[in-house]
Structure formats: C-alpha cells, structure tokens
Amino acid sequence: MSNILAKAEPYLFLTPAFGILLVFLIFPLFWNIYISFHDVSFITILKNWEYIGWKNFVDLFNDPNFYTSLKNTVLFVAGSVALQFGIGMLMAVLLSQKVRAAGVLRAIFIIPWTISAVIVAFSFKFIFDYNFGILNYILQQIGLQQVGWLADPNIVIWSLVIANMWYGTPFTMLFITAGLLSIIPSIYEAAVIDGATKFRSFLHITLPLLKPFIVINLILITMWSVNFFDLQLVMTGGGPLFASTTASLYMYRQAFEFGLLSKGAAAGLILIIINISVAFVYLKLLRR
C-alpha cells in the first residue's frame, strides 16, 4: 500500500499543473480542431454546426490575403528576432564589461518590457504619425521627405518591427545577462594567462557556454513574435488593406472582425503547426 503511494507521490504533486494544462491548453486545442472542421460563424453559431470537412482549410489556401499575412509574419518575425537578439546581446555584453552603475542601467533598459504592449502600441502610433509624429518632424527638419510610417504598405511592417524591437529587446538582454553571469570568471582568467585576446575568448568561451541560453531565448522570442498581434491591432488594425496583417492578426480578424470563426480556427491551427516546427528546428540545433 505504502509502496503504491510512494510511487504515485510525484504524480500527485503534478496533478494541479496538469489539470490546468488540460483545462486551459489541451481542451481548447481540441475544441479549436473541432471548430475548424465545422461551419461556425457569427450567423450560424446558435444553430447546428455543420460538418464541412476540409473546406475551411481550402478556403484559407485560396485566400490571397492569407499568403500576404504569411509573408508579413516571415518579415515581422525575421526582423524582430534579428534586431531583438542582436541589440539585446549587445546590451548584455556591454553591461557585463565592468561598466559603472550597471545595475541601474539594467533597470532602465528593462523598462520597455514591463510596459503593456497596448500602451507601447499607442505611444508608437503617435511617434509614427504622418502629420504630427515626432519622427516625421525630425525628418523634415533634416530636410528629408515625410514618410508614411503607418500608411505606406511597403514600410508599415518595418515600423511594426521597430516598435516590437523597442518592446522586446530587454527580454533578450535579461536572459543573456543571466547566461553571462552563470559563466565562472576563472575560465576567463585562465584564457588571459594563455594569452587569449578578448575577442577570441568571447568567440571560444562565451558563445559556446551561452549556447543553451541563446537557443531558448531564440525559441521564446520567435514564438512571441509569431503569436504577437497587440501591436498590429492597435497601431494599424492590419491596414492599409492587409499590408500589416500578420498571420496571428489574420486569424483574429477572420474570427472576430469578419465573424468567420471556423476559418479563424483553421488559421490558428496552421499557426500552431508553424510554431511547433520552428521550436523543433531550434531544439535540433541545440542538441547538435
């Protein structure tokens, strides 16, 4: 009897966590799959949900806007991840160079990440505004043309990337700083005695030891960028037309703006598949 109890003990501790996962993640996931194979929209939601097979997915892949949104997601995620990771890494490394008041500076650098994304979006909406935005004012003062940061279909996605960079970079800084602090300083002392330059010790000591941190960090910021839609929704609403609609916002707009809930569910499912495959690729890289 006591033997069984001892065996079950770890699982008992895990029961609440799995309960929450079951109710808030696994059940909605299957509910989502169920909806994506039925015809559910604002019109039919109170009637019988008709089984329509793969029609939602077929509709989705026949929608040119869906391809636009996938392209936007690729641009948005690639830009965000590259900038967030590059600048965050730079910040972390700079602040680890025995800088004065590094703690205070870290605290200041972390501020953007503690702000709600909606507030960030509103602030940048003002900064990027065509008529009274500060960026266009500065451009005008230098003698350049005003830029339609949020109105030009070719530029709008990069404006969103800039806003997301400002918002998300501190996380990378924090994460990489934690990684840097975990490296025992005596390794560097040994490297100095062996005559290694700073650059070489960064390349051959810091980076390999940081690798797990870097990979986890990349997974997190990639997924957050894929799923992110607060900025787009508040700053542009996905416009002009679909120029700044990423796949996550496409899903939201289909489901709650156009009322096509099952089409949105199908798009959400595809987004999950994208996320899982991205994570899989990164984890493979980590294991290697």
Place this chain on the structure above:
Amino acid sequence: MQKAIIRNNRVWFFAERTLIYALIAILLFVTIAPLVWVFSTSFKRNEESISFPPKFLPENVTFDNYKFVLTDPGLVRSLINSFVVSIGSTILSVTVSALGGYAFARFEFKAKNLIMSDFGSFHDTCGYKHNSIVHYAIRSRYAKFVIGFDTNFPDPYNTS
C-alpha cells in the same frame, strides 16, 4: 620600449572604454526617448499634443489629463480588475508550478524526462491565443517564467 607598450595599452584601454560608454549612451537614448516623449505629452493640452510642429516640452503645463483620468470612475474599476487578475493568477501559477517543480526536483519517476522536455514548450506553442490582452500579459510574464524556468532551464555546465 616597456613604457611605450604600457602607454599603447592605456590608449587601447581608453578607446575601448569610450566605445563601450558611447554605445551604452546611444542605447540608453533609444530606450528612454519614447518614454520621455509620452511623459511630456501627458502634460500637454489636447490640441497641443496633435499640433505640428510637435514640441518636445509642453508650452502650457497642464494637469488636466491626470485630473480627467484620476476622477474617472472607470479607472478605479479597471485598476481593481487588474489587481484581482494579476494577484490571482500569480498566486495560482506560483502554487501550481511550485508543486510541479518540487516533484521534478525531488523525485525520480518514469515520465520525468518526457514531461520535462515537452512541458514548457507546449505551453509556448499553443498558449494565450484565445485569451484577453491582460491575460496574455500575465501569462507571458509570470506563468512562463515559473513553469519554463523551473523545468526547462538550460544547464550550461551539464552538471546533471
């Protein structure tokens, strides 16, 4: 000869320090400039905040905006909502994750490795799509930290 090398080292040292501090200064400016802009706008009158050319400092400092927000009954309600949501979800996620984390740290059991590798990542891939924005913020800030860090945190020295 010896002196020249030492002086050369010194020059390099100062060049490097200057570069580090210059880069930090640029990053610092980029970080706080939008914050300062928002802060300064909060003291402007409505017509001034959308005037062109924009002014860095408000011409007439006004506290009307703060008065408007602070006397708005909707704000009190939404602040209470924020507290309830954030405190509630923090207590819930810390309790649940602490129990789970304890199980992982204390016991050896069959499903451990399987769960450890999939637990955190599953949470990331299908999380928070159907939730409100507030919920999104809470989940991404707290729950992920607790669950993700406790069970999936990388070990750079492979001590385990």
